[in-house]
Amino acid sequence: MRRCNNSFQAYRYTEMSVLVLLSVLGVVLLYLGLFNNRGAIAGVGIAGLLAAFVLVAADWHLESPLFNGIIQFDTYARSFSLVMIVVTVLLFLFGIDYYAKVKENVAEQYALMVFSLIGGLLICSFTNLVVLFLGIEILSIPLYILAGGKRDSFRSGEAAFKYFLQGSFASGFLLMGLALIYGATASFDLAAIEAFSTALVGGQDMIFLLGLFLTIAGVAFKVAAVPFHFWSPDVYEGAPTLITAFMSTVVKTAAFAAFYRLIANLQLPGAVETMLVVMTICTLFLGNIVALRQTQFKRLMAYSSIAHTGFLLLAFLGTDARTPEVLFYYLGTYAMATVGLFIVLTLAKRAALGDENIRIFRGLFQSNPWIAVATLLMLLSLAGIPLTAGFVAKYRVFVISLTQGYLWTTVVAVVMAIVGIYYYILVVREAFTAQEQESKPIVVAPLNWLVISICGAAVVVLGVMPGLLRM
Amino acid sequence: MEEGIITAIRIVPLEHYILLSFLLFSIGAAGVVFRRNTIIILMCLELMFNSVNLLLTAFSAHHSDPRAQVFVFFIMLVAAAEVTVGLSILVMMKRNVDSVDVNQLNRLKG
Numbered sequence: 001m002r003r004c005n006n007s008f009q010a011y012r013y014t015e016m017s018v019l020v021l022l023s024v025l026g027v028v029l030l031y032l033g034l035f036n037n038r039g040a041i042a043g044v045g046i047a048g049l050l051a052a053f054v055l056v057a058a059d060w061h062l063e064s065p066l067f068n069g070i071i072q073f074d075t076y077a078r079s080f081s082l083v084m085i086v087v088t089v090l091l092f093l094f095g096i097d098y099y100a101k102v103k104e105n106v107a108e109q110y111a112l113m114v115f116s117l118i119g120g121l122l123i124c125s126f127t128n129l130v131v132l133f134l135g136i137e138i139l140s141i142p143l144y145i146l147a148g149g150k151r152d153s154f155r156s157g158e159a160a161f162k163y164f165l166q167g168s169f170a171s172g173f174l175l176m177g178l179a180l181i182y183g184a185t186a187s188f189d190l191a192a193i194e195a196f197s198t199a200l201v202g203g204q205d206m207i208f209l210l211g212l213f214l215t216i217a218g219v220a221f222k223v224a225a226v227p228f229h230f231w232s233p234d235v236y237e238g239a240p241t242l243i244t245a246f247m248s249t250v251v252k253t254a255a256f257a258a259f260y261r262l263i264a265n266l267q268l269p270g271a272v273e274t275m276l277v278v279m280t281i282c283t284l285f286l287g288n289i290v291a292l293r294q295t296q297f298k299r300l301m302a303y304s305s306i307a308h309t310g311f312l313l314l315a316f317l318g319t320d321a322r323t324p325e326v327l328f329y330y331l332g333t334y335a336m337a338t339v340g341l342f343i344v345l346t347l348a349k350r351a352a353l354g355d356e357n358i359r360i361f362r363g364l365f366q367s368n369p370w371i372a373v374a375t376l377l378m379l380l381s382l383a384g385i386p387l388t389a390g391f392v393a394k395y396r397v398f399v400i401s402l403t404q405g406y407l408w409t410t411v412v413a414v415v416m417a418i419v420g421i422y423y424y425i426l427v428v429r430e431a432f433t434a435q436e437q438e439s440k441p442i443v444v445a446p447l448n449w450l451v452i453s454i455c456g457a458a459v460v461v462l463g464v465m466p467g468l469l470r471m
Numbered sequence: 472m473e474e475g476i477i478t479a480i481r482i483v484p485l486e487h488y489i490l491l492s493f494l495l496f497s498i499g500a501a502g503v504v505f506r507r508n509t510i511i512i513l514m515c516l517e518l519m520f521n522s523v524n525l526l527l528t529a530f531s532a533h534h535s536d537p538r539a540q541v542f543v544f545f546i547m548l549v550a551a552a553e554v555t556v557g558l559s560i561l562v563m564m565k566r567n568v569d570s571v572d573v574n575q576l577n578r579l580k581g
Contacts, residue, residue, distance in 0.1 A: 130542050137549045144556050154567050158576045160560045165512065165573075168553055169503050172519035175546060176496055179523045182539055183489075183530040207489075 016066060018055045018081070019118060021048065026114040033107020042096045045110045046089055053085045069189075070128035077125035079328050079471040080257040084120050087249045087335045088113060090451050091242060094343050097445045098242045109149055112142035113246060120254030124261065129178045129188040129215075132258060136174065136222060139254055140167050143247060147239040159238025166221070166231040174218025180211030190262075197267040212272050219262060222255035225313060226282040229306050236302035237356075241349070244298060245342035248305045249335035256312055260327055263316065276317060281412055284310030288416040291423045296356045297345050300423060301338070304382060307420055308334055314413050315397045318404030325471055326396045332469050333389035333462050337378040340455030343448050344375050351440040358427050363435030367442050371449070372431050374456025381459035383424035384417055389462040389469075480532035488529035495522035509561055509571040513554060520550040 025048035032041050056078050063074045092110065099106045119139030126132045144167060148160025182188055184207040185196040200208065221228040236244045268276070287307030294300040308330075315326050344364075345356070352360035365372035381390035394417055401410045444452070462469050495518055502515030524543045531539035561571060568575045 130538075130545060133542075134545060134549065137553070141549075141552055141556055144560065148560055148563060151563060152567075155578060157560065157564050157567050158578060161509075161564055161573075161576060164553075164557050164560050165503070168516050168557065169500070169519075171549075171553070172496070172499070172516065172523070175520065175523040176526075179492075179526045179530065179539075182527065182542075186530075186534040186536060188538060188542065 018052050021052050022114055022118050026111040029107050029111040041107050041110055042092050046092050049085050049089045056081050070131050071125050072127045073125045075471055076324050080124040081121050083332045084250045084253050088117055090339050091246055093447055093451050097448050112146050116142040120250055123254050124257035127190045146243045147235055149240045155238040159235045163231055163235045170218050170221035173214045177211045177214030180207050184208035194265045201267050209269055219259045223309050224306050225279050225309050226286045233299050233302040237298045241342055241346045245339055248338050253331045280310055280313040284413050284416045288420045297358050298356055311397050314401045317406050320400045320404055328471050329469055330393040333393050336455045336458045337381045340378045340452050343452055347442050351442045358430050361430040362433050364431040366434055368444055374452050375431050376428055377456045377459055379424045379428050383421045387463050389459045392463055392466045477532050485533050492522045492526035507572050513557055
């Protein structure tokens with residue numbers, strides 16, 4: 001009885017309140033849009049997110065099962081939630097300038113991002129496969145709409161439709177996988193499924209195996225692992241830049257948190273292990289090689305994102321106690337660098353009248369030396385050059401995969417990391433090349449300057465002192 | 472009454488349900504991949520979801536466990552939400568290109 005009471009207390013004061021707070025926040029934002037309080041939208045959004053941050057952080061290390069134990073808001077879930085909330089705050093700060101010239105439906109964009117974030121919080125804290133499915137859908141459905149945010153742009157519409165179509169298709173496979181896992185184990189509960197997989201070791205269960213395959217395929221779609229990556233370059237290119245930034249940071253973080261939570265304690269059958277290894281190698285290879293011949297910055301970032309998916313998957317192979325920590329650090333620092341770069345892209349794109357070729361960065365150092373330096377730092381971090389956070393992150397991943405005995409996979413990853421440096425350096429070169437002919441200068445609004453500086457500084461500070469960002 | 476339905480579901484062996492669901496699921500998936508008309512594609516997606524619903528219901532009856540049947544309601548809800556969004560994206564696309572053929576969507580490449 002007493003235990004019951006305790007869990008009820010926790011139920012009232014912690015993550016339940018975060019979910020409620022964020023849902024209410026989304027509705028409030030919609031109302032602000034309805035009554036034309038445009039100036040207040042971003043401010044209220046940021047205030048709400050900061051309140052959510054405090055609520056999540058307040059009960060650190062407190063583990064409380066929710067809703068009859070289908071959600072467990074443990075340290076793992078809290079850490080990833082905090083990263084997602086912080087990144088969303090940065091994106092909202094960027095949104096003030098990004099949506100300044102947009103006439104209508106601004107509130108909806110913010111509100112949908114908040115709703116999507118709720119899905120993200122759900123899937124990094126699930127302990128029941130039903131919540132995994134619902135969370136992924138709550139995360140995705142707002143994104144289908146957001147990707148088509150520019151209503152009169154054909155490319156935006158195409159991105160939205162492709163994302164919707166392939167996303168629903170993947171959801172179908174995920175569902176089939178969940179149904180088969182249920183058929184084999186008679187439970188949606190993650191702990192029961194883990195127990196089933198432990199009891200199964202050495203044995204064969206086709207239904208369970210097929211279920212795992214399909215479920216992992218469905219989740220791999222969300223993290224854009226090869227061969228489930230086809231949507232990502234098109235959607236990244238067509239979607240509005242702010243949404244692209246949201247997808248490559250918040251959504252990726254959430255999807256990886258969910259992926260690891262799903263397979264962390266499962267005794268994976270050999271075939272599934274092999275599938276993961278093959279997926280990792282293909283992802284590393286394809287992401288880095290195809291990125292080499294990209295000239296559009298957003299597509300380059302899409303393939304770079306696929307490449308980073310490969311490195312993150314590498315940390316999954318085998319069961320290592322350090323994996324959550326490493327995933328957390330990697331995703332946090334990756335998100336910082338990516339957000340900053342997409343803001344720089346928006347500013348450069350504006351000056352170049354909508355062009356997205358990496359040439360538009362030319363002359364950045366001349367006009368805005370500090371922004372150029374921050375861009376350099378973020379690109380170097382993504383490339384994984386020492387003294388930046390990206391290096392520490394990659395290094396830790398390699399250490400894990402080596403101790404788990406995946407020697408050749410690690411060798412492939414290291415080679416691909418070196419190949420990857422090339423295309424980041426291409427962008428750096430453009431940013432530090434002087435511009436030949438006069439064109440529109442790149443204008444940086446103070447808030448954007450602030451966010452870019454935060455991101456640029458973060459990747460260096462976290463690179464020098466990795467201990468600052470830990471679970 | 473409810474017991475009667477469960478018994479009725481159990482009369483058919485589980486394998487038959489699994490095969491039927493796989494068949495429906497494959498028809499749906501093939502439709503999504505091969506059909507060019509977007510409306511048909513949406514219907515095929517629905518078919519995929521519903522084949523899973525059928526499978527879950529069958530498993531639920533055979534395990535004597537109601538949780539999967541509750542999940543079916545969630546899936547129906549999510550599928551409805553998803554199709555709503557899909558149809559509105561479709562309307563937006565129709566306004567831009569005046570067609571519901573997916574082959575029109577080919578401008579993003581590289």
